[in-house]
Amino acid sequence: MSNVTIYSSSRCPFCVKAKMLLDKKNIQYEEIDVTDDEEARKKLVEKANGMRTVPQIFIGETHVGGCDDLYELENKGKLDPMLAA
Numbered sequence: 227m228s229n230v231t232i233y234s235s236s237r238c239p240f241c242v243k244a245k246m247l248l249d250k251k252n253i254q255y256e257e258i259d260v261t262d263d264e265e266a267r268k269k270l271v272e273k274a275n276g277m278r279t280v281p282q283i284f285i286g287e288t289h290v291g292g293c294d295d296l297y298e299l300e301n302k303g304k305l306d307p308m309l310a311a
């Protein structure tokens with residue numbers, strides 16, 4: 227099973243929605259809260275090719291994108307194979 231990392235903010239409804247999907251699928255993930263952490267935000271921007279918005283989700287080393295991207299993978303049946311890799 228691939229490692230899942232989600233960069234999030236405590237004031238972000240899309241972060242909650244993305245985590246709800248992962249929780250529903252019983253997927254363990256590492257959450258990095260960038261709310262008031264400029265160093266974590268800098269790492270997010272570097273890792274996500276300049277993206278500053280949250281959530282930013284990674285499966286292994288693959289940058290999935292945000293909440294809508296995660297749900298799109300799920301709806302197309304592509305999320306489970308990525309998680310299983």
